[in-house]
Amino acid sequence: MKKLAIVPALNEERAIGGVIDEIKAFDPTFDVLVIDDGSHDNTAENAAAHGARVVRLPYNLGIGGSVQTGFRYAFTRGYDLVARVDGDGQHDPSQLSALMPVVLAGQADICVGSRFAGPGGYRSSGVRRIGIRILAGTVSLLTGQRVTDTTSGFQVLNRRAIALFAQDYPHDYPEVEAAVMLHKHRLRLAEVPVTMRERAHGNSSITALRSVYYMTKVLLAVAVAMFRRRATPLEDA
Amino acid sequence: MILAGQTPLKVSIAATLASLLLLGVVFELIRSRRLRERYALLWVLTGVVLVVLSAWRGGLNTIAGWVGVETYPPAVLFAVALLFILAVLLHYSTVLSKVTDDNVILAQRVALLELEISELRAAGPPEEQAPSPSRAAAPAAPTR
Numbered sequence: 132m133k134k135l136a137i138v139p140a141l142n143e144e145r146a147i148g149g150v151i152d153e154i155k156a157f158d159p160t161f162d163v164l165v166i167d168d169g170s171h172d173n174t175a176e177n178a179a180a181h182g183a184r185v186v187r188l189p190y191n192l193g194i195g196g197s198v199q200t201g202f203r204y205a206f207t208r209g210y211d212l213v214a215r216v217d218g219d220g221q222h223d224p225s226q227l228s229a230l231m232p233v234v235l236a237g238q239a240d241i242c243v244g245s246r247f248a249g250p251g252g253y254r255s256s257g258v259r260r261i262g263i264r265i266l267a268g269t270v271s272l273l274t275g276q277r278v279t280d281t282t283s284g285f286q287v288l289n290r291r292a293i294a295l296f297a298q299d300y301p302h303d304y305p306e307v308e309a310a311v312m313l314h315k316h317r318l319r320l321a322e323v324p325v326t327m328r329e330r331a332h333g334n335s336s337i338t339a340l341r342s343v344y345y346m347t348k349v350l351l352a353v354a355v356a357m358f359r360r361r362a363t364p365l366e367d368a
Numbered sequence: 369m370i371l372a373g374q375t376p377l378k379v380s381i382a383a384t385l386a387s388l389l390l391l392g393v394v395f396e397l398i399r400s401r402r403l404r405e406r407y408a409l410l411w412v413l414t415g416v417v418l419v420v421l422s423a424w425r426g427g428l429n430t431i432a433g434w435v436g437v438e439t440y441p442p443a444v445l446f447a448v449a450l451l452f453i454l455a456v457l458l459h460y461s462t463v464l465s466k467v468t469d470d471n472v473i474l475a476q477r478v479a480l481l482e483l484e485i486s487e488l489r490a491a492g493p494p495e496e497q498a499p500s501p502s503r504a505a506a507p508a509a510p511t512r
Contacts, residue, residue: 186479192472200476
């Protein structure tokens, strides 16, 4: 079984090496692909120094475009399983041990690590928490399934999900719209409780004011996504 | 004092000239290949409609009557022009969206190809490629 860890990173030169080492420590059979979304620091060099393959996007595409680059790579190179781990170090790769069995056992096509599904020490600011609540409520309503964390980028996907997202993946805050897409394509999503770490370095890309803007945009995107034509997943040759 | 429900001749002449000028500029832009026909279509349509409505005063008065503009028919001319400008702008938004999507795909392809090239380089030039299995970098052929 070919396994790939997709690590999107933007200006994470200090955190990226540790993330790669932790993934290798968790499971050395993982190939690690870092997607450098137009960083201005040594993210790419440090990632390569820690033994990752590095895709350098020519300019910033945002999180959706970066992650989709990874899915395209995984699809064309014939990977069976993808783990998504953020490059800022907030995800603990050892907790993939909770996510992977769900997908490997065929219980779900994508398994998401949720900060809110179980006991966890995660705290976020007030505005963000309300935003996350509203998004989770909307997605739960639309998909008819209880979803608690629609903003988590800590995920494990099987080949069916890889094929779909290689073809079509939403742009900003992609996890929310992706949940709706999965539902429309009748792929199964499961959540597993995880704990996330405080960011070691750098700042989150989302500030309070921007989270309001993003939430409005995402809600619009989700509403439209319900009426969109279904994308055709890439076919295995 | 303007007669109610009539288009003044001067307004008609001025509007016709302005519309013809627009058509002329659009035509010149297409001729000199600075405007693709695909994007020019809406502009040509805008120009033609404006010329017709400007020059044909009876028609403009009649249409104004239909839509309830009783005092000053040229107002219909503004409304039609505005509507077409909105259509052109909306068209631009769709074009811009498509270009953005295309750019994303292009950036992804370029980045993935660069990785592939660097992997091939690392594997060594074909003539001196020693059969060392440890250095065989990701030989899985792309599926398409």
